[in-house]
Amino acid sequence: MLEGIEYPQGATPLDPDELGGLKFRHITTRGQLDELEQVNIETGLRWIARQRRDVLTDNFAIVLHKRLFGDVWEWAGTFRRTGKNIGVDPVQIAVQLRMLMDDARYWAEHQTYPASEAAIRLHHRMVQIHPFPNGNGRHARIMADTVLARVYRAEPFDWAGGYNLQRMNDRRLAYIAALRAADRGDLGPIIAFIGPRDDFV
Numbered sequence: 001m002l003e004g005i006e007y008p009q010g011a012t013p014l015d016p017d018e019l020g021g022l023k024f025r026h027i028t029t030r031g032q033l034d035e036l037e038q039v040n041i042e043t044g045l046r047w048i049a050r051q052r053r054d055v056l057t058d059n060f061a062i063v064l065h066k067r068l069f070g071d072v073w074e075w076a077g078t079f080r081r082t083g084k085n086i087g088v089d090p091v092q093i094a095v096q097l098r099m100l101m102d103d104a105r106y107w108a109e110h111q112t113y114p115a116s117e118a119a120i121r122l123h124h125r126m127v128q129i130h131p132f133p134n135g136n137g138r139h140a141r142i143m144a145d146t147v148l149a150r151v152y153r154a155e156p157f158d159w160a161g162g163y164n165l166q167r168m169n170d171r172r173l174a175y176i177a178a179l180r181a182a183d184r185g186d187l188g189p190i191i192a193f194i195g196p197r198d199d200f201v
């Protein structure tokens with residue numbers, strides 16, 4: 001049973017009930033868990049490639065989380081029921097997620113922002129809402145990249161920049177700092193984190 005798991009800075013700790021949702025009882029280390037989740041994420045990415053559905057819906061966001069983490073966690077694709085170190089009150093998750101996807105659809109239909117900025121805003125707000133018990137950062141990054149590809153016909157972001165964002169390193173520290181700046185309304189650091197894009201002026 002997975003116990004005493006160490007989390008990198010900015011990660012959302014799981015409570016005992018959530019840890020109990022692990023489908024593989026033989027997993028005892030963070031490294032083993034990371035490997036399992038990565039295999040599941042790769043399966044989820046292949047699922048995305050086969051989809052032709054509308055990606056700017058709360059339903060797609062929920063199903064995506066289940067596809068990315070459902071082979072590992074029982075609660076994948078279900079909203080968290082407890083407060084965390086980040087995120088809206090659990091009773092607000094469904095409403096906030098629906099509002100975000102409605103906003104993202106409006107941005108796309110009215111060309112409110114360049115593609116990269118729209119994806120950054122979607123990603124940041126998804127992380128702020130923190131709909132799920134865990135995996136929110138990875139889900140939000142994949143969601144943003146999916147919207148870039150499907151809605152804007154643009155290239156995905158290089159989030160990792162050669163690093164593992166699930167581990168504590170300079171890239172993760174810059175990512176967390178950029179998200180916190182975005183919380184204060186300053187998108188400059190996360191735009192710098194993403195790096196040069198044709199649609200950034």
